[in-house]
Amino acid sequence: MPxxxxxxxxxxxxxxxASYRARFLTLSGAIATxxxxxIVFGIGGWQWTAPILTFFVSSSLLSKFGRKRKDQFSxxxxxxxxxxxxxxxxxxxxxxxxxxxxxxxxxxxxYSLYLGAIAAVTADTWGTEIGLLSKGKTVSILTxxxxxxxxxxxxxxxxxxxxxxxxxxxxxxGYFWYPDLRTAFIIVLAGAVGSLIDSILGxxxxxxxxxxxCGKTAERKIHCTQLTQRSRGFVWMxxxxxxxxxxxxxxxxxxxxxx
Numbered sequence: 088m089p090x091x092x093x094x095x096x097x098x099x100x101x102x103x104x105a106s107y108r109a110r111f112l113t114l115s116g117a118i119a120t121x122x123x124x125x126i127v128f129g130i131g132g133w134q135w136t137a138p139i140l141t142f143f144v145s146s147s148l149l150s151k152f153g154r155k156r157k158d159q160f161s162x163x164x165x166x167x168x169x170x171x172x173x174x175x176x177x178x179x180x181x182x183x184x185x186x187x188x189x190x191x192x193x194x195x196x197x198y199s200l201y202l203g204a205i206a207a208v209t210a211d212t213w214g215t216e217i218g219l220l221s222k223g224k225t226v227s228i229l230t231x232x233x234x235x236x237x238x239x240x241x242x243x244x245x246x247x248x249x250x251x252x253x254x255x256x257x258x259x260x261g262y263f264w265y266p267d268l269r270t271a272f273i274i275v276l277a278g279a280v281g282s283l284i285d286s287i288l289g290x291x292x293x294x295x296x297x298x299x300x301c302g303k304t305a306e307r308k309i310h311c312t313q314l315t316q317r318s319r320g321f322v323w324m325x326x327x328x329x330x331x332x333x334x335x336x337x338x339x340x341x342x343x344x345x346x
Contacts, residue, residue, distance in 0.1 A: 092129040099124030102140070111147040112170050119172035123179045130190050134198070134264045138205050139182055141260040145253070146212040153220045177327035178208045181334035199345050200338040202261045202274045206254040207281025207337025208330060213253030214282050218246025228286040239306060240290020247279075254278025273344045281337035288329045294320040 099121040107117035120143075128136045150168035181204045189197035218225065218236070225241045227234050234241045258274040265271075296315035297304050306326060308315055 095129035115172035119175040177330035203277035203337040203341030204334040206257040206278030209253040210250035210278035210282035214250030217249030221245035277340035285333040
């Protein structure tokens with residue numbers, strides 16, 4: 088175990104430093120990622136590290152792809168593509184808790200739940216990033232009526248398919264340790280359901296604010312350098328909370344179906 092944690096510290100330093108240099112992470116995000124990497128690799132080794140590393144690397148690269156097109160939507164989102172500690176905690180917090188539970192209660196199988204949680208946040212992230220690049224129609228998840236790209240609660244065909252692909256990648260990343268095709272399909276389904284719930288929360292309970300200058304609705308409390316007015320949702324239900332719920336839903340779906 089001491090040797091494993093020493094290796095985990097070295098691994099965490101490399102990942103967090105490289106990600107900070109590549110501007111995938113802010114300084115606070117790099118520190119949070121280092122702590123997460125030490126815990127995951129130190130306790131779980133590659134079995135537990137490979138899926139969450141797959142999520143982080145693939146999502147970070149995808150967020151930088153087509154940056155010029157995506158920049159037009161940046162003012163609508165609460166957070167930028169450079170992740171801070173809150174985003175790291177929101178996406179990685181539930182999986183880390185499941186890993187700790189697995190170490191404390193080894194008689195139970197938490198690994199598939201872990202993969203379900205990561206599949207959900209991956210599907211959500213991939214769906215958003217690919218949806219912003221899509222030239223197809225974006226509709227409200229609640230009304231199915233057309234909405235502007237980047238609108239909370241908005242979904243597109245390309246975004247949904249991209250989310251499913253992201254969840255499938257996570258199922259594949261852990262398949263070496265659970266060679267069970269049924270479980271793999273359940274993990275992909277869990278990712279899709281988690282992403283769906285994320286969109287529903289984004290269109291209902293997540294705090295949305297209207298800019299008094301340009302009239303746009305966004306997740307930001309400040310827009311056009313002015314304070315915005317809350318138009319719907321709860322102040323505390325921000326993007327990080329929604330992502331955390333998304334991860335929980337992914338784990339719960341796997342728990343319910345795997346049995």
